[in-house]
Amino acid sequence: MTSNRESYNIRVLGKDLYAQVANSKVLLVGAGGIGCELLKNLVMSGFKDIVVIDLDTIDISNLNRQFLFQRQHVKKAKAHVAKESAKRFNPSAKIESIQGNIKDSQYSIQWFKQFTMVLNALDNLDARRHVNAMCLAADVSLVESGTQGYLGQAYIIKKGETECFDCQPKPTPTTYPVCTIRSTPSAPIHCIVWAKSFLFSQLFGNSEDEEALEADTSEENAKELEALSRETAELKLIKDAVGSADYAKMVFDKVYKSDIERLLSMKSMWKNRAAPTPLDYDTLESEAAAAETSTQGLVDQKVWTLKENFEMFKDSAIRLATRYLNERLTQSDAILSFDKDDEDAMDFVTATSNLRAYVFGIPTKSLFDVKSMAGNIIPAIATTNAVIAGIVIMKAYGILRGDIKNNNRTYLTSGSRLVQEANGNPNPNCNVCRSRTATVKVDFDTATLRDIIQKVILLPQEQGGAGMVEDEVAILDGSRMIYDVDFDESVESTLKEISLKPGTILRVTQDDGSEDVDLVLEAFDTNEDRDDNLQLMNAIPKPVEANNETDERKRKLDEKEDGESSQKSLKKVKVAHQVVDDVVILEDEDEDIVLLD
Numbered sequence: 001m002t003s004n005r006e007s008y009n010i011r012v013l014g015k016d017l018y019a020q021v022a023n024s025k026v027l028l029v030g031a032g033g034i035g036c037e038l039l040k041n042l043v044m045s046g047f048k049d050i051v052v053i054d055l056d057t058i059d060i061s062n063l064n065r066q067f068l069f070q071r072q073h074v075k076k077a078k079a080h081v082a083k084e085s086a087k088r089f090n091p092s093a094k095i096e097s098i099q100g101n102i103k104d105s106q107y108s109i110q111w112f113k114q115f116t117m118v119l120n121a122l123d124n125l126d127a128r129r130h131v132n133a134m135c136l137a138a139d140v141s142l143v144e145s146g147t148q149g150y151l152g153q154a155y156i157i158k159k160g161e162t163e164c165f166d167c168q169p170k171p172t173p174t175t176y177p178v179c180t181i182r183s184t185p186s187a188p189i190h191c192i193v194w195a196k197s198f199l200f201s202q203l204f205g206n207s208e209d210e211e212a213l214e215a216d217t218s219e220e221n222a223k224e225l226e227a228l229s230r231e232t233a234e235l236k237l238i239k240d241a242v243g244s245a246d247y248a249k250m251v252f253d254k255v256y257k258s259d260i261e262r263l264l265s266m267k268s269m270w271k272n273r274a275a276p277t278p279l280d281y282d283t284l285e286s287e288a289a290a291a292e293t294s295t296q297g298l299v300d301q302k303v304w305t306l307k308e309n310f311e312m313f314k315d316s317a318i319r320l321a322t323r324y325l326n327e328r329l330t331q332s333d334a335i336l337s338f339d340k341d342d343e344d345a346m347d348f349v350t351a352t353s354n355l356r357a358y359v360f361g362i363p364t365k366s367l368f369d370v371k372s373m374a375g376n377i378i379p380a381i382a383t384t385n386a387v388i389a390g391i392v393i394m395k396a397y398g399i400l401r402g403d404i405k406n407n408n409r410t411y412l413t414s415g416s417r418l419v420q421e422a423n424g425n426p427n428p429n430c431n432v433c434r435s436r437t438a439t440v441k442v443d444f445d446t447a448t449l450r451d452i453i454q455k456v457i458l459l460p461q462e463q464g465g466a467g468m469v470e471d472e473v474a475i476l477d478g479s480r481m482i483y484d485v486d487f488d489e490s491v492e493s494t495l496k497e498i499s500l501k502p503g504t505i506l507r508v509t510q511d512d513g514s515e516d517v518d519l520v521l522e523a524f525d526t527n528e529d530r531d532d533n534l535q536l537m538n539a540i541p542k543p544v545e546a547n548n549e550t551d552e553r554k555r556k557l558d559e560k561e562d563g564e565s566s567q568k569s570l571k572k573v574k575v576a577h578q579v580v581d582d583v584v585i586l587e588d589e590d591e592d593i594v595l596l597d
């Protein structure tokens, strides 16, 4: 018997599409902000066979937007709780939940192949890249999505038909010159980067952690680096004094007094900028508590007074020092890593960055603001996730209809407008998706590397092979070279002997620079009939001809670059691929962008 929801879905989607929806198997990667919305949407729109994977447990800070979770679920696995909550929307849906990392090797290409489609609901580049590569190798359609504040996007990735996640280069994160952070901060962010990437990691972490500081070889910078190494040595002494009664005072005197006095002695530095003012521990200590009071409002949103920052500095430094010492009792090289959700770390970074701001006459910030700046956080907004999760379902319908090439990318832009942009063709220079892939079934115990070379790599293109030339071929298993003309020792070894397993992808390259070929190795089924110890399952696609469609698109754009009318469309292409953090966002709204109904 069909339920009300089911008959409604059939009416909306039509019988055929609904049947496809009901028969498809979907992998949902991530059960966070977008993932929760999406899992709910999937079961409500008729998807019945779903696997959801997430590595994390529920944090209290997730509850404001991840509506499948409630207070009593805190610390439980996201995937399992999401499954239980979503099932209540549609008890007939079959959901398998996995608490795990999608990057684990057990989630092989073969494993990905069981799905009709994969839906990403992730929050980091690394995992997105991995799923992109797996879906390309397994030739499964992927819907990629992301949100950032009020902005969001969703689009389909399909091997050979669309751009992949890595077709466009992603910009590197913002860096700051060492001297600005170390000596001449002029904005709150400079003080926060100093507190988080320098002070915190020097005291409690790995001193190499200064990833935000740019390596700069200018003369001014050389001096800075020299001062940096001297100060690092001094800090080491303090680090060793962790646990002593005057630990907080030692840290304070060094970073807010002697370091600042040393900076002041470099007079030329302050010719054209306001000189810093050192702080005095004893004066602050003796000052009556809070003569001035901090601003009103929620605790996290108050801007603390100098005295309050001072007290918080002492308190949080001792809390962290105690934790650091305890960790070292069990593991001698233990460190504390900065985490925006760690209250002690956030108290410390807020207080120490604000004290530094006082020294340099820079406005101070509330804990809330420091947290978003230190954690690089743009607040996650439930409604943005909900809109994007809805659009992901539309993309999923697009995949089932076979409408991939013409399926646009959808962006939620500032002003809450949904805009569309044509999905690009694969970038011919992308080394993630432009390789040519074929699956080869092999008997790992008897097939040799020579078999692969003869029966696949040298096999003429007309017969489905790669048609390569023996002397020019090299074969790699990941970064391990297993064959080239000067390294042919393993050629008579069986695949098992050279540790190749089902799921391995061999990359075959040829000197002449023609496109690489990826061979996905699979085992024969136990009782499978076969004539040989190796079977090429699909013809290897021919190399893409130059001047293909993508080049054509690029050429047209290049041509138009001179013309006035082109500026707009060129700009559109550029802004569309700007990436902030992990999410591509569209900053601008162009008139020639198509509005959705």
Ligand SMILES: Nc1ncnc2c1ncn2[C@@H]1O[C@H](COP(=O)(O)OP(=O)(O)OP(=O)(O)O)[C@@H](O)[C@H]1O
Pocket: 029, 030, 031, 032, 033, 034, 035, 053, 054, 055, 056, 061, 062, 078, 100, 101, 102, 103, 121, 122, 123, 124, 127, 380
């Ligand atoms: N490699 C991975 N394998 C499985 N799940 C992953 C992987 N990387 C990230 N995730 C999951 O993807 C989800 C992304 O959701 P979201 O962006 O809402 O992040 P969050 O961690 O819930 O929130 P926030 O980062 O804002 O505190 C998270 O639940 C995270 O655990």
Ligand SMILES: [Zn+2]
Pocket: 163, 164, 165, 166, 167, 168, 426, 427, 430, 431, 432, 433, 434
């Ligand atoms: Zn690509």
